[in-house]
Amino acid sequence: MKKITRISALVMAILMAVGAFAMTAGAQGFVETGDADTNGTVNVKDATIIQKFSAELATLGDEYVADVNYDDDVNVKDATAVQKYVAGMGETIEEAAGVDLAKDLAMPTEPQKGEENSANDFIYKTLKDGTIKIVAYIGTDKTVTVPEKIDGKVVTALGKCAFSTALDLTNINEEVSVIETLWIPDTVKELGDGLAAYQYELTDLRIPADTKVIPQCMALDCYKLTNFVLPETVEKISYAAFEDCRRMAAYTLPETCTVIETQAFTRNDRLVNINLDKVETIGEWAFFECNNIDETLTLTSVKTMGAHAFQACRSVRTITIGDGCTAISGHCFKNIFKLRTVELPETLTSIGELAFAACDNIESINVPSTCTVAADAFANDRPEYY
Secondary structure (H helix, E strand, C coil), X not given: CCCCCCHHHHHHHHHHHHHHHHHHHHHCCCCCCCCCCCCCCCCHHHHHHHHHHHCCCCCCCCHHHHCCCCCCCCCHHHHHHHHHHHCCCCCCHHHHHCCCHHHHCCCCCCCCCCCCCCHHHEEEEECCCCCEEEEEECCCCCEEECCCEECCEEEEEECCCCCCCCCCCHHHCCCCCCCXXXXXXXCCCEECCCCCCCCCCCCEEECCCCCCEECCCCCCCCCCXXXXXXXXXXXXXXXXXXXXXXXXXXXXXXXXXXXXXXXCCCCCCCCCEECCCCCCEECCCCCCCCCCCCCEEEECCCCEECCCCCCCCCCCXXXXXXXXXXXXXXXXXXXXXXXXXXXXXXXXXXXXXXXXXXXXXXXXXXXXXXXXXXXXXXXXXXCCCC
C-alpha cells in the first residue's frame, strides 16, 4: 500500500479552497451571457470585441459568455446576436440568437463500466472495519473505473477531493490527472466532498445506485459534464454540487429528493429540463442564471426558497407555488423577463425586496391580501448588471 503522509490536513485544505471559490463565485462576479468584456453590461462594444476576437485581433474576458448561441465557438454569429439583443430584437439574448436547446434535448445516459484500474493508480488506506478508502487518484488514464476491491478488500469510501484537480497534491509528490470518465461502483458508501471538482474535461460520471446525498462541490466547474444520471435514492443535493456544469441538459430528480442546497445548479445555462414538483427546500442562488430552464416552474411542494434562487432564469413564463410556502425571499425571481403568469398560495405571508424585479411582463399574479410585499418587490427597472 502507498504511504500516506499529511493526507487529512491536505484534503481539508483542498476542500476549503473549493468551498471558498464556490462561495466567492456564488456571491459576486456574475457575468451575463453576451458580456464579452465582462464589464457588467451587454452593449455594442461586446459585439465589436467578439468580431475582433474572431479575426484574432482581440482577447475576451470570458469566451464562454461570448458564445451566446451555445455552439461552442465564438464567431461573427455571436456578434450579430449581441447586436440584435441590444437593438431590442429579442426579449432575451438567447431569443436574439435563435437558441432553442429544448428542441434538440438529449437526456443524459449512465456511463458503462470499463476495465477496473490497478491499485497502483490510487493512494488508499485500510479503514478500521477492514475496507478500503481511496484518498487520491494518481494514475494517468483519462477513463477511470474505481475497482470494487483492492488487495482483496472492498472499496467503500472515496476521500475529499479524491479526483479533483482543484489543487496539485504536491505535498505528497503527486498530482491528480485530467480525466474524462469516472465510474464508481456500488460498493462505495461514502463520497467525499469536492469529489471531482474542477475536472474540466469530465464528460461522464457514474456514482453508486443507492446514493442518498450528493456531496458538496461534487462536480463543481465540470463544465463538460453531459452524462450523469441521479440515482433514484437521492434525497439531497448539497452545496455547489453541480455549479457551472454548463453542458448538462437535464436532470431527473427522484421523488425522494426534497432538498436542493445553495448554488447547487448555479449557471447550468443549458439546463432545459428538471422536475422540481417534489422539492421542499431550495437554497440561495440554487438555479441562478439557468437561462434555458423549463418555461413552467412547478413548485407545488416547496416550503422555503433562498434569495436569488431563480434569478435570471430568463426562459420561464409560468410559476406555480404550492400551499406549503409562506415567504418568497428577496431577488428570488428577479430578471425573468418572459414571466407572464404567477400563481401564489393563500398561505403566503411575505414577498421580499426585488423578488420579482424586472419581471415587467407579468400579466397575471394573485397576491394574497394578508401578504406583506416589499416596496420594490415588483420594480420594473431592468438593472444593467445583476
